[in-house]
Amino acid sequence: MLRVEHIQVFYGDLQVLWDVSFEVDEGRIVVLVGANGAGKSTTLKTVSALLTPASGTITFEGTRLDRAPSHKVVELGIAHVPEGRRLFPEMTVEENLIMGSLASEAKSKRAETMSRVYNLFPVLHERRRQPAGTLSGGEQQMVAIGRGIMARPKLIMFDEPSLGLAPLVVASIFEIIRMVNSEGLTVLLVEQNVKHTLSICDRAYVLENGSITMEGSGRELLHNEHVKAAYLGI
Amino acid sequence: MRQHRVPLILLAYLAIFPLGAVVPGVLGVLQKAASVFPEWLQVYLLWFTDTYLLNLMILVLMWVTIGSAWNLIAGYTGQVSFGDAAFFGTGAYAAGLLSTKLGLSAWWGFLVGGPLAVLVAFPFGWICFRLRGAYFALATLALNEVMRHIATIWQSLTKGMVGIMIMPTFVSKLPYYYIALGLAVLSIVCIEIVVNSRWGYYFISIREDQDAAESMGIDTHYYKMVSLCIAACLTGLAGAFWMNYNGSIDPRSVFSLHDISIMAILVGIVGGVSTTYGPAVGAFIMVAVSEVFRTGGFGMLEGLARMTNSPATEVVAKYVKEAHALSFGLLVIVIILFLPNGVVGDWPRLKRALWPWSGKKA
Amino acid sequence: MEVFFQTLVAGVLKGGLYALIGLGMALIMGVMGIINLAHGQLMMVAMYITFVLFHYLGVDPYRALPISMVSLFLLGIFIQKFLLNPLMKVESILPENQVLMTVGIGIVLTETARFIFSSNFRSVMTSYSTAVFFVGGISFSVALCFAFLCAILLTAGMFWFLLKTDLGRCIRAVAQDNEAARLMGVNAERIKVLTMGIGAMLVAAAGTMLMPVYYLFPDIGGPFTRKAFVITILGGLGSTVGAIFGGLTLGLVEAFGATYIGMDYEDMLGLIIFILVLLFLPGGFKRLTKV
């Protein structure tokens, strides 16, 4: 479905991704794990066309993305739930959700999708008139995910959804991600929370210093000593 | 010293040639000296022997001072000022008031004008530099207006809109020329010294990254103030010079946003921000551009109109004369779009564009 | 007491137009992150359009309103698309490049106007230019009241647009988080172009409505640019609601200043407010109300 092939990405004249390739098959949960600064967020931003790869190709259902403007990517059916949530703080919860559904197809089904999101997160329905900036971290993450769902995407990308959240909330966020996936959405997840991530995913790639060093099924990597060592240094 | 070779030769030239304008006999010597050069070059070599051109050169040199001062605070320290006229006017009024109110020579303005401009800059900078972002730039714009209003309203002191008139000290333009030259050299040297000292390193650090600068132990608020005060002082000196040279000032002319503050910015960015000689090049270009338009190509267009007897050319000549301020605006737009670092800063790029073949050899 | 109320009325009426000017400036500030130093000059262009339409074609200023608004909308779009957006890709030492560009645009607009119309003062004398009506001994200028009404309608319409339409939400989204907005599929460059157009359109409306009771010459842009930035600083940089309060405050302060201190100080007062805000309330009204 999504195929990233040999991309090299630079910030100015600073190379951050070296020859990164991976694939996401339809209906799966695919994970990129790796330490801080390994290039996970950069990879997602490149798929979203916020960054342009210097070389390499990105194709989504046969369409080239690597030279497309970022709003095209959304129209093609890729939603990006960014790191740090990046809500519009002065807009209400409802308006934030609306912002997710600007593309013409999503727009026509806006009311329907919104009630689905409210079903998924009843607390957001209670808070729908509240500015998003006043919500707690967990609730904000729900809005961010909801905003992604509002685009009615085929592929949804999560960038560190557990960042800065309490353990209980983290567990429920992963539950939601699994639920979203079971409803037919393909998921590309970037995480540092290895345990949770690897246990729910179908396929995982390990990013280290801007290149992919390992890949395999979630279970394989979960018991791989190298992953453990990379994280804890023991 | 090597990187200063061309400017020093130019300086020597600037120092010698104007002598021909007044000192009898020198012109003949110069003409003889120049005659070894090809004829077309002689025109340029003897350029300063004409009082009209001398006047223009005085303007250029005054703008070198103001532009360099602006370059220090905006180009090196990164705090763009839209209010140089506030300091220029303060210097000019200081000189003028010394003459009209205290009966001293307006030349004492050189001693008082600079410090007085600093006195204006100090509390102003102290307030504005506490805030990051666009506040300083906007506040300078306001300062410009406030100073003009004060000069207009405080009639008992400044005679309001009437302004101040003093008798010029010299009949010839030559002394003024050398004073302006001295001032311009002083400011370039002064800024060159500052920029290569501890202060200069601190100024550029502040421009490049204020957070990093603070973590390096630099008191950014204090050093921004230092930069502003030096710039204000030099601009004040230029103002005091203008009072003496022009003989008359009024609030509208010396506190003018367009004619002084914007012109200072133009001199800075056209020449090249954060370069030693950028403001000098900028001053020359700006005065030249303004003069070419103001006089319709030094009267050439009118001449052409008279020669060809074509009314169309006459109309063009008339419009070109009126368009000199318009040309400034267009120049800002073109420079910012295509040469954002000015003629000196973007010289390699400009050179490649002008002489595409010269790059190929290397 | 009568003088007081008369001044109050004058201040509020003027403040309504100032709010309109400030609103456009605040939108531009919010979305582009720059102070548009050609704002008053855009207003001047709108005033000349109104003047030409009235003088040569006999179009009433209020009928000219849509024409001047549309023209300025297009001018704003042109400026953003061809002069300001390209600057984002230019690497330069000075961060204020875009602001300097607006200064250049301001000069070009002013000088073009002078080129065409000369420096002479112009005005549009309509039958209602000097008409007044009285309520309880206080005079109301018909033209200014009408302008005030239009300003309220336009402001309300603007807020409806910003709060209730997708396009308006996109504008707010870009102002709050440019990158996140792009992730939502918002074409940020197009939104910037649109915002500049709207900003220019709003200030054009203010200019056209001022025309029947005001005079006009090419340099009129400068003072209005200064008023506009005093208003936005007062309101809190980029805050639209703040800009309305800022506009009203400036209108009132100017009116009371002119009545009780002297006409000469009118312009100065705005600048004094500016410095006071900078000293005691950095962040403007926005800081007080959190809107």
Next chain:
Amino acid sequence: MFFEAHHIVKHFGGLSAVGGVSFRVDKGEIFGLIGPNGSGKTTIFNLINGFHSLSHGEIFFEGARISGLKTHEICRRGIGRTFQVVKPLKRMTVLDNVIASAFLRSRTKSQAIDLAEETIEFCGLGPCRDKPAGGLPIASRKRLEIARALATKPKLLLLDETAAGLNHTELEEAIELISRIRTAGVTIIIVEHIMKVIMTISDRILAINHGLAITEGTPKEVATHPEVITAYLGADYVA
């Protein structure tokens, strides 16, 4: 007492980024600060360095209270820092970057140049000393951060994610550099995500999560502490 943070708290709006952390650092040691992304490590640095003002609590350095001082004053007292997101002075050369900061402890320019050159050599930046800082590769930029901080002759150095984004050899070199800095007599507080680095060089480690201290101890104690493993790898990884 060399350095002590006493129950420091920082609120941003309603959110509490650091919720009452206390720790002390002895002269000459390397003190590690670990925790998952967003746990408040960089905020603690910003509090020590004076970028943020404390909501509650106090910070002492060499017996004097430094909380409430301005950033440049704290630097003058002898606390240098590097940034996680490197902040090179882009249009200056590497040498000029370091000279600018060496001026703090030099009376003349030639002294500053000497100090800067010495520091550049110490950090192994010699080959790129005349290159503009904006065009350096990431490893050299990280080194430049350290060099600039060292040129202010700090007694305490705060290193923020110095190893992030480095490859294997660069990592080894970074560890080597940090140990040399310690040998030179500088006390270090290090925030690091790459466990390998922090586990090998730290004397003591404080683990935090959600702005609260989890545990403090030797690297081994911390690495095997169940709550730390939970914070990093998620619940029940231990089992």
